[in-house]
Amino acid sequence: MVLTAAGALAACGGGSGATGKGPSAASERAITGKAGGAGCMAPSTAEPMSKGGAGSTLALAKVGGRRVAFVADEDAKALLTIDLDSQSQLAETRLEGTPAQVWVAADGRVFTTLRDKSELVALAVSRPDAPLTRLCSATTPAEPIAIAATPDESTILVSSGWGQRLAAFEAASLAAKFEAKLPREPRAVVVADDGKTAFVSHAVGSVVSVVDLAGAKHESRPLPMRGIEAQQLRALAKQRAMLEQMAKRTASGSNEMLAALEEQTRRLERQSCQGFALAKSSAVSGRIFAPQVMVDPGDLDQRPDGYGDEHSPTETPAVAVIDETAQTPLLASVTLRRDPLVFLNRGDTREARAECLLPRAAVVDTKTRSLLVTCYGIDAVVAYDATAANPLAAERRRWTVGSGPSGVAVDTEKHRAVVWSQFDRTISTFAIGESELVDEKVSPLTVQKTAAAPLREKLPAEYALGRILFHATGDARISADGRACASCHPDGRDDAITWATPEGPRRSIMLAGRAAPTPPYSWNGNETSLHGHLANTFDRLSGKGLRSIELDALVTYVSQMPAPPRAAPADNAKIDRGRAIFASSEAGCSTCHSGATFTDGRNHDVGSKHRADRGATFNTPSLRLVGGTGPYFHDGRYANLTELLTKSDGKMGHTKHLSNADLDALETYLRTL
Structure with a gap:
């Protein structure tokens, strides 16, 4: 394993043109161009090295005969240009905000999302050792993160985490086309082969959103992503078969028992979290891969010693496989095993492996039909068999990479993976190899790491x-x-x-x-x-x-930790009305939710004691950023703000007297806090 020191980059051919100077010589802010119009289609010399229509924290391209990675470096607030063969940084394009993802279009333009500025930016490439030139930009809903494109690249899609939207833009001009409302914390986006449907992962909420791109209303629907343990699934299937046989003989009580079984199934199902990544490829047509974690929070009627059931695994990794046509997950892929194992080539030898509990990025290698998933925490890339019904049970190999691997791409010509690790700001490259399993103890896997140039302003x-x-x-x-x-x-x-x-x-x-x-x-x-x-x-x-x-x-x-960017106010009159209601003595909201942080810092008994609670008083939560969180109350009894305001009258404040218009105004105001 080779680690190129950051200070040595300038001596490794990382200069600007023929000057031989270090990366800083080719480092400046992107030249600002006008938004939209003909200026958005200026020539650009980048040639994407993959046909995938989805962004990541890095994108591979050929520029001037060089194979480079464009890296969205959130700490530097810049796009880095790194030569993959010489392992040197060629240029740094400083941006006005924090980049989340980068993507290279077939026409050579480079697109990036500025997460803290709510902006999608198009840039042009002139040569590999020069900063990119900003062509145009578009305002997005709050906190743009992922980028994707339709198969013909006529439309660019952007997911906005805090804004809870999927926004579509004309690729040529970045003119806005439409927005689709989504559940909380949308992240990765992939588009179906026919270009008519987008799939959006969510960091929380146990769903993948399915968005209609072709219809006039661009409606979205949640696709539940929940897991269940194999032994529980078998027991439930046995009970269901018995009840169905009973129903054939007599209708008495069978429907009620089947309904009770459905409720039992829902209680046993695990919620999903960590839905940061999605991947798809024509090499495994019809499949969309959604790495995530299935969570067992425990029985809420019990009081365990810790958080969750101490007798059951609280978090179990999973790689859900979504059937693109049926738009449902394969049951085998969300059926959980208690002890994930890797089976090596040497007969029945088994070895327990560290689990990928924080998956962050994914890509499919078309040659081996392997799914590569980057994992925070264990700082590894794990390869799974993408053709398996349950990829998690078919791990092929793994590589240790830099700290905080946030993005991965495949250089198909050299059959190597390229990984950007944000925490130590390194690029890792390694040969993917063949599809068979490999015992790393017998055949160690080589990973080459290259450090980016030092930050202008070091992180504390x-x-x-x-x-x-x-x-x-x-x-x-x-x-x-x-x-x-x-x-x-x-x-x-x-x-x-x-x-x-x-x-x-x-x-x-x-x-x-x-x-x-x-x-x-x-x-x-x-x-x-x-x-x-x-x-x-x-x-x-x-x-x-x-x-x-x-x-x-x-x-x-x-x-x-920075707060997410706020959305621009859309209706000041409604917000002002909501603020007045919030401060009124009739509603009484500001009695406890007071001051700059919207909390009095005290405990109150508001009649919300759950049957499992030890006490009846609870601390007043701050209302800062309340519009993007939920469910609400200490026990999560209210699913959203609307339900909270309409069903909690008397428990805290009073809203029963408010009209629908005033309730809407109050909720609108709360979403601005």
């Missing part, structure tokens, strides 16, 4: 260490079952799950942009500092605890 060391710790899976200091902080707080948000805890059912709380200024912490309001709250959390997860310097770093990272 505590923040960088805290980010790694936040995503550390399989770390006994944090949890006994392998969970990371990011398991319940993906991207610093919340997992939309209510957990069984020693105090009763508790919904996860969003951290990004709201943790530092809103003490006390926890629903019980008994933790006055983040240090104390995190230490208590590790204890409940049966973790051994971090050293003080590590705990300081984790607190620094959690405290400094």
Whole structure:
């Protein structure tokens, strides 16, 4: 394994043209072009090295005879151009915001999403060692993340995480075409082969959205993504068969028993989380792959010693396979096994492997028909058999890469994978090999790593260490079952799950942009500092605890997580009306949700005690960013804000007297906080 030091990049041919200077010589802000119009179609010399119509944190292309990777570097707020063969950085294109993904079109233009600026940007490439030129841009719904294109590349699709939208743009001009409303935290996007349907993953919520691109209304529907353990599935199938036989003999009570069985099935099904990635390929036609994690939060009527059922795995990795035509997941792919194993070539030899509990990116290698998945926490790329009914049960091999592997692409001509790891800012390349299983102990797999040029403004060391710790899976200091902080707080948000805890059912709380200024912490309001709250959390997860310097770093990272960008106000009059209702004595919202953080920091009994709760008083949660979270209340009893406002009258504030128009105004105002 070779690691090229960042300081040596300039000596490795990373110069600008024939000058021989280092990467900084070819580093400047993208030249701004006008938005839309003919200027959006200027010539660009990049030739994409793959035909996939989906973006990632890196995209491969040929430019001027060189094979390069364009990398969306969120820490540098730049697109990096890295020569894959000389392992050197050629250029840096500084941007006005934080890039999330990058994609190269067949016409040579490079597109990127600026997550914190809510913008889609088109750029042109002149030569490999020069910064890209900005051609045009388009405003997107809040927090654009993933990019995809229809098969003919006439339409570009962008998912917006905080904006909960899929937006479509004319590729030629970036003129807006339409928007489709989605559930919470949409992430990856892929488009069906016929260009009529888009599939969108979600970081939380147990769904993949299916969006109609061809219809006039562009409607979306949620495709449930839930798992169930194999032995439970067999037992339920046996019960169902018995009841169906009984129904043939007598109708008395059989329908009620079948309905009860359906309810039992729903209780046993696991919710899914960590839906950051999707992948598809013509090499395995008709399949869409959705790596994720299935979660068992425990019985909410019980009070376990920790978070979830201590007698059952709380999180189990899965690779759901969606039938593109039927638009349903294959049952085998969401049927869970308790002990994921890798079967090696040497007969029955088995070896337990570290689990991929934080999947972040995926791509299909067409030659071996392998699904490559990058995994935070274990910093690995795992190859699965993409033709298997349950890819997770058909792992082929894995490679260790840099910390925080956020993107992966395949160089098909050289049959190698290229991985961008954000946390240590390295490019890893490795030969994919053949499709048979490989024992790494007998035949070690070689990975070559190249570091990007140093940041102009270095990340604080505590923040960088805290980010790694936040995503550390399989770390006994944090949890006994392998969970990371990011398991319940993906991207610093919340997992939309209510957990069984020693105090009763508790919904996860969003951290990004709201943790530092809103003490006390926890629903019980008994933790006055983040240090104390995190230490208590590790204890409940049966973790051994971090050293003080590590705990300081984790607190620094959690405290400094940026809040998602706010959407531009659409109806100021409605917002003003909602603000007035919120502050009115009749509604009483601001009695407890007061001050700059919209919380009085006190505990109250609002009549919301769950039958499993130890106590009846709960801390007033901050309403900052409340519009993008949910479900609501400490036990997640209200699915959305509308339900919260219409069904909680008397428990907190009063809304029964409000008209539908006033309820809408109040909800609109809450979404601006």
